Amino acid sequence: MPVQKKIAITALVPPELIYACGDETFDVNNVIPESKKYPRNKLCAWTAIWQEMLSKREINIDSLIVVAGGDCHNALVDGQKVAMSGIPTHFFFYPFDGSAEYLESQLLKLRDFLGGIKSPEKPGEIRELKDLGLEIDKKRAQGKLSSSDAFRILISFSDLAGDLDKFRETISSVRETDIEINNRIALIGVPPIYHDFHDVSQSLGLHVVFDELPYEFIRHSGTDIHQIARDYCNYTFARPLDFRIKFLQKELQKRKVDGVVHYTQFACHHMLEDDIMRSNLDYPMLTIQGDLPGNTPEQIKLRLEAFREALERS
Amino acid sequence: MIGLDVGSTTAKKVSIEDGKIKYQITGTHNWKDLIAGIDGKDIISTGYFRNTVPHRASVTEITAAIYGVRHYFPDADVIVDIGGQDTKVIDVRKNNFIINDKCSAGTGAFLEFVANYFKIELTEMGSYHGRAKRIPAINNTCGVFALSEMISQLVAGYTQEEVIAGMHYAFARRISFMIPEAESLVLIGGTVKNKGMVSALSYILKKEVLVPDEPQIVNALGALKYYS
Known part of the structure; x- marks a missing residue:
């Protein structure tokens, strides 16, 4: 039986393909909110920390897939540093214009890097899990799940926690509850670097009913490369802003949100989008900025609390 | 009932007696002096330490500033609160702040x-x-x-x-x-x-800016007004 390799990803890479190639997916971002690292040379802490941990072999992986087009230049440079440290690295590019043909060619190159398809049934299994994810997302918006429980599951869909069977068990262990939602919040941008952010928001009276990026993790799928290319080509973070904004407008309306929290990461290019989001999304909006991982800092809590008071005044 | 604003550098207490605003200001480290003999259920707190000090209710400095400024300038559009450790700009019209x-x-x-x-x-x-x-x-x-x-x-x-x-x-x-x-x-x-x-x-x-007579106590006053 071939040995399953641990394939790390730096942003969303269709896990359907990685599992189909017989490998395990590992999203390097998932260890960062709990890490205590202070990277030496950093712009964005997300990429700087995974770069340092991978280069120093503090995380054991077999290969790395860097999302170089559709993510940021920080990832492109930090990915090259990891490659230079000796880890086999592949650079993956999403199309800006949404070309399914281009994405298919990228997926074919990735398939070759991973050594070819060995488990063609895996994408179908992943689709079933993603249907459960969509159900979790829906229940959360109805107040049947806490936003932190839902977030913990949804964020793990980028790599399906490395094991489809175990992840299925984790999903089924989530307990339903009954929450009265007063302030329905959409959290847009990259996920906060603070591991307790959803709990803190909820304790301050803000119930996150939409997590932008994790929603991308569950809404795309496909059972073969042709289909995967035609679905993932609409991954909003890789597309022009007007495409993403139209998508957000629809989702926010559907979820009847009262306000938007735009999380921005220090030295991340998404910071530059804040004024565009503010002028195009017609909701009260709070912008917060994080830098290093850890607990949600007091100054961020003040902003969240003041935002809740503002929503209750309006 | 008093409004108590315990900020990063100073603590302020405001009460309204016979329609007149009475206040006291001290260093944050002496905040307890301000509430000697006052029960927590008679305190509406604000400021960085609003949740640390005894209180019946607490409110953030942003909301407190809106209520406090309204007492002096009911038509204020924008409030700039320059504190010891941070500066807050509140756009009252848009219910927004940075x-x-x-x-x-x-x-x-x-x-x-x-x-x-x-x-x-x-x-x-x-x-x-x-x-x-x-x-x-x-x-x-x-x-x-x-x-x-x-x-x-x-x-x-x-x-x-x-x-x-x-x-x-x-x-x-x-x-x-x-x-x-x-x-x-x-x-x-x-x-x-x-x-x-x-x-x-x-x-x-290039414009006139308005400053209340005692700009330092506005948030303590606002906390009190918010609750009353």
Whole structure:
């Protein structure tokens, strides 16, 4: 039986393909909110920390897939540093214009890097899990799940926690509850670097009913490369802003949100989008900025609390 | 019932007796003196330590500022609260706010650096500014680097008064980037007792700015008003 390799990803890479190639997916971002690292040379802490941990072999992986087009230049440079440290690295590019043909060619190159398809049934299994994810997302918006429980599951869909069977068990262990939602919040941008952010928001009276990026993790799928290319080509973070904004407008309306929290990461290019989001999304909006991982800092809590008071005044 | 604002550098207590506002201000480390003999159920708290001190209800400084300013200027569009460690700009019309606390350049701490350097009281800086004949350009927006630029201007021949005025302009310019267009702009917080800083900001924004009689107690008053 071939040995399953641990394939790390730096942003969303269709896990359907990685599992189909017989490998395990590992999203390097998932260890960062709990890490205590202070990277030496950093712009964005997300990429700087995974770069340092991978280069120093503090995380054991077999290969790395860097999302170089559709993510940021920080990832492109930090990915090259990891490659230079000796880890086999592949650079993956999403199309800006949404070309399914281009994405298919990228997926074919990735398939070759991973050594070819060995488990063609895996994408179908992943689709079933993603249907459960969509159900979790829906229940959360109805107040049947806490936003932190839902977030913990949804964020793990980028790599399906490395094991489809175990992840299925984790999903089924989530307990339903009954929450009265007063302030329905959409959290847009990259996920906060603070591991307790959803709990803190909820304790301050803000119930996150939409997590932008994790929603991308569950809404795309496909059972073969042709289909995967035609679905993932609409991954909003890789597309022009007007495409993403139209998508957000629809989702926010559907979820009847009262306000938007735009999380921005220090030295991340998404910071530059804040004024565009503010002028195009017609909701009260709070912008917060994080830098290093850890607990949600007091100054961020003040902003969240003041935002809740503002929503209750309006 | 009292409004209690325990901030990063000072603590303020406000009560309304026979329709008149009574207040007391002390250093944050002495905050307990303000509530001697007062039960927690009679305190509405605000400020950085609003949830640490005894209280019946707490409210953030942002909401407290809106209620407090409304008492003095009911038509205020924008409130700028310059605190010891951060500066908050509240757009009352849009129910929106931004807070600068990433660095000290736009906060009271910046002017404290300057006062400490010259070994003068913060309260004296306004009168020093008033005696300046020229205003040196201090371009650096980093508090620490601005201090070294300030020393260069002293060596270049500017007087202490002129350099202090230059620092007020550097400070005001930094804050002006955060302030939206407004008909009625109100400044609050202990720092705005410094008339030099207020006149520098008014000059940069090219508009009159409104300052309540006692700008430092507005949030404590607002906490009280919010609950009553």
